[in-house]
Amino acid sequence: MTGKVWLVGAGPSDPGLFTRKGEQILKQAEVVVYDALVGQSILNMIPENATLINVGKRSCKHTMKQEQINQVLVEEAKKGQRVVRLKGGDPFLFGRGGEELELLVKEGIPYEVVPGVTSALSVPAYNGIPVTHRDYCSSLHIITGHKRQGESYNIDFEALVRTKGTLVFLMGVSALGDICQGLLQTGMDPDMPAALLIKGTTAAQRRIVATVATLKEEVERQGAETPAIIVVGKVCSLAEEFEWYEKLPLAGKKILVTRPKELISEMSAKLRSAGAEVLELPAIRTVPCEDQKRLVQALKEISTYQWLVFTSPTGVRVFFEEMDKQHMDIRALCRIRLAVIGSGTAKELKKHGLYPDLMPEEFYGEALGKALAEKCQDGDHILIPRAATGNQELVQILTDSKKVTIDDIATYDTIYAGSALIDEKQEFENGSIDYAVFTSASTVKGFAEATNGLDYAKVHAVCIGRQTKAAADTLGMQTEMSEKPTMDSVVEKVAELCQKQG
Structure with a gap:
């Protein structure tokens, strides 16, 4: 069976500029053939089980020739695969998408x-910079600045000058001097404003504004x-008048977010709305345990429990997924009191129309244990469905203070995983990341496993609580x-630190 190929434009880098259709198609991809200019946040949307083929192309540095790329698309499609050809920007604007379609056709x-x-x-x-403005110009012209090595430009500079419109040259940095000279020699005013816009829509974005006559010199200086x-x-x-990103x-800050993938989006959205470039590299992922016999048995005996305790949003999600598999009605929980470790877990619980009876003021296992010990009675039966590597402090506090029966059931595993596409260690060694956000001790451990050998003194960590901070301090x-163990408080702390940093 023949598969299918999608030529998908990934935009400039900011994931907010990636189209909804592009994201939808990418998430269903079985093979992804991607370019060097695709933004890191877009790369992180690629499904974990997809086959990755890097055909990265930058000026004078080609991982794979265009003819080979065309052939790869055909070969993978003939295997019956859903193939996404992921290109920076738009696939038809100097992206050679037309050449790839020729062979597909x-x-x-x-x-x-x-x-x-x-x-x-x-x-x-x-x-x-508005590329058109009624008071300045009425046309826009997009030109490739790239030329074959040893060949002269096949550009009618005189015609471009006569348009009196805005000129945008893509892929022309190495030929900046030739471009400016070509415009000047065909009559462009030497004082015409010109700019080089570097790494646009990323935290490293900057611009050099000069004139056609002085831009090359200014770029060499800066x-x-x-x-x-x-x-x-x-x-x-x-x-300068219309700048807004800065x-x-x-703005100008790059933040690493390490939450589990299924919990990462809200934190990232808050940081992006404040202008940060966010690199989402989940240091851990959570998977339901294959053997849920103990949880299934507990669900059958659910009426015997006085307390149901959740220590994470994932624990809530896995518990209710298993309830659904067992065709259990939510009313089976009507006599049970609910305790949660913090606001994030409470928010996940509210998705099921339930509100916690108990949530400690401080969102730690120790605080939850002490608060629950004050509320429960001797003889109570307590169910705690949580991670297989759950901290035993909670159970210890309860059993030390009350004669209770606790079913501490592992319902999901925490797996440490690095990125196959992005070298996290190199990002920190290059100094390109300003802050790393950690929301649990597990994410700190996962990050450490993914960056073995890194000098962790180079990592500026913003942690959501004491246990998380202690894990980062150890490294x-x-x-x-953060002042409070909440996402909003973490974002506030990052903003405070960035303002001090300047």
Whole structure:
């Protein structure tokens, strides 16, 4: 059976600019053929079980030639696979998507195209540059700045100058001098504003604004990295007046978030809304235990329990998933009192229309144990469905203070996992990450396993509670702790630290 190929534009880097259709298609991919310019946050959306084929292409550095890429798409589709060709920006704007389609058509391979947000529009927008403005220009022209080695430009610079429109050159950093010279020699005003926009929509975004006559010199003085685009036109003079990204409280900051994958989005959304670039690299993932016999038996005897205690959102989710498998009605819990370790767990419980009878003021196992010991009675039967590696402090406090029967049942396992696509260790060694957010001691341990050999003194950690901070301190990280063990408090602490850092 022949599979299918989707040419998907990943946008400039910011995951908020990745289209909903692109994300939907990517999550169903069985094979992903991806470029070097695809943003890290987009790469993290690739399914864990997908086959990854890196065909990364940067200036003068090609992992795989275009003809080979075309052939790979055909070969993988002929295996019956759902193949996603993931490209930075838009696949049809200097992305050579047309060349890839030619072979697919020839071989009779079904395909779809999912357009992407191009850097030609989004990167200027993130730098406060409107590519058109009624008072400045009425046209926009997007030109490839790339040329074959040893060949001259096949660009009609004179025609471009006559348009009096905004000019955007993609992939032209290495030829910046030739481009500016070509425009000047065909009559462009030397004082025409021009800009080099570097790593747009990321925390490393910056711009160099000058004129066509001085831009090359200014770039040489300040230094530049790729990817970057060149913008020429009067609208470049509006950048300082219209800049907005730089005014966000976490602009220019890159934050690593290490929560379990299923719990990561809300934290990341809060940080992104404040302007941070968020790198989601779950240090752990949770999976329900294969053998749930003890939990099934407890559900059959649910009426014998006085307390049901949850120590994590995952514990809540796995418990109710098993209830559903056993075709149990929520009313079976009507006589049981509910205790949770904190607000995140309470929020997960509320999804089932239930509210906790007990939640300690401090969201720790010790605090939960003490609070529950005050409320329960001798002879109470307590059910605690939680992680296989659950801290025994909670159980110890209860059994030391009351004559209770506790069924401490492992319902899910915590698995430590690094990223197959992103080198976390290198990110910290390069100094590209400002802060790492840890929301449990388990995520600290998982991070350590994924970054073996890293000098942890280079890691600025923001921790959600005492146990998490203690785990980070043990590794020698530079640690801070949020005022409260909540996501909002963590975001506030990150913002506070970033403002001090400047």
